[in-house]
Amino acid sequence: MNNIQIKKLSMCFGNMFALEKVSLNIDTNGIHTIIGPNGAGKSTLLKLISGHLIPSSGSIYLDSKEITNLPIYTRAKLGISCTYQHTNLFDDMTTIENIKIALQQQYDIGYKITQNKLSKLLILDQATQILRRFNLDDYMCQNTNTLSYGHQKILEIAISFATKPLVLLLDEPTSGISLTNTKEMINLIKQISKTTRVILVEHDMDVIFNLADTITVLNHGKIIGQGTPSEIQKNPTIQSYYLGHYDNIIT
Numbered sequence: 001m002n003n004i005q006i007k008k009l010s011m012c013f014g015n016m017f018a019l020e021k022v023s024l025n026i027d028t029n030g031i032h033t034i035i036g037p038n039g040a041g042k043s044t045l046l047k048l049i050s051g052h053l054i055p056s057s058g059s060i061y062l063d064s065k066e067i068t069n070l071p072i073y074t075r076a077k078l079g080i081s082c083t084y085q086h087t088n089l090f091d092d093m094t095t096i097e098n099i100k101i102a103l104q105q106q107y108d109i110g111y112k113i114t115q116n117k118l119s120k121l122l123i124l125d126q127a128t129q130i131l132r133r134f135n136l137d138d139y140m141c142q143n144t145n146t147l148s149y150g151h152q153k154i155l156e157i158a159i160s161f162a163t164k165p166l167v168l169l170l171d172e173p174t175s176g177i178s179l180t181n182t183k184e185m186i187n188l189i190k191q192i193s194k195t196t197r198v199i200l201v202e203h204d205m206d207v208i209f210n211l212a213d214t215i216t217v218l219n220h221g222k223i224i225g226q227g228t229p230s231e232i233q234k235n236p237t238i239q240s241y242y243l244g245h246y247d248n249i250i251t
Contacts, residue, residue: 002063002079002166002197003027004049009058011044011221018044019221021058030213031189031198035205040218042201043085046169049199050082051075062167079166085175087152091145095136095155098144099127102162127162134158134188150181154188161192168192170200174207186210 004026011019019041026032034042047053049060051072059068067075090098103123131137134154139147144155153173160168173189174182182204189211192198202208208215208229215232217225225238232238 003061004167004197004199005061006045006049007059007061009045009048009060010056011041011048011053012056017221019048019055019218022218022221022223024216024223024226026197026199026214028214029193029197031193031200031211033200033202033208033212033215034218035202035208035215036218039220041221042218043171044221045218046082046084046171046199046201049167050080050169052082076163076165079164080169081160081163081165081167082169082171083153083156083160083173084171087149087156089144089152089156089159092143094141094143095147096124096127096131096140098155098159099130099162100124102159103127106163130158130162133191134161135184148178148181150177150185153177154181154185157185157188157192161196165196167197167199170198170202172201172203174202174204182207 006022006024009019009022010017022045034045036042044053048055051067051070051074054069059066061067062078062080065078067078090101100123103126107119107123128137128140131140134157136151136155136158139151144152147155157170157173170189174185177185186207189198189200200211202211212229215227215229216223217232217238225232225235227235
């Protein structure tokens with residue numbers, strides 16, 4: 001389950017449509033990637049799903065529940081988590097403290113004075129396990145503002161993972177990071193997708209064809225194609241709009 005259904009979704013800024021009557025069902029397991037030229041509406045679509053934007057018209061469903069106008073925190077409780085291009089970390093805290101805050105929110109214990117020793121040990125143990133899973137355990141006592149940009153982006157995904165999302169939205173997770181961090185990010189996203197539905201916006205075609213199970217292509221706020229990576233590469237309309245020299249590459 002954990003399907004996302006989008007029906008005739010539009011987002012208008014002034015007189016300009018960022019998205020126009022987009023309908024989309026994301027109901028297959030694995031990684032669904034949204035691609036398109038700059039300004040196609042990719043990030044806008046993620047923000048509408050996560051609740052950071054409310055659409056001008058249309059509707060969004062998580063399974064059979066309409067979430068179109070629900071606030072971000074309510075969607076988060078339903079299992080939708082999102083990371084964006086720019087990291088949003090507590091810079092003056094350590095890596096493990098950032099994870100612990102996410103876990104405290106997950107268990108709804110926050111900084112309560114009544115938090116007992118057992119719950120503190122549970123949070124610490126789980127935070128440590130998550131950092132190990134994301135290969136960040138060597139940096140657990142390091143302030144996040146001293147981490148490399150690539151490790152900051154990996155940490156942000158680890159924080160989202162700590163909330164046990166049903167649907168994880170990732171907006172260009174490899175943007176601006178090193179080749180080494182990109183390879184690490186690809187492997188981590190593949191692992192996450194085994195238990196969590198992943199919807200990914202990405203501009204790097206090599207990353208896309210390494211990760212995507214299904215692809216939706218946007219252009220000027222409208223869907224111009226959908227399918228598997230192989231189907232997308234063979235689609236002449238999409239070739240003319242976007243893919244260019246990637247027509248014969250599947251990695």
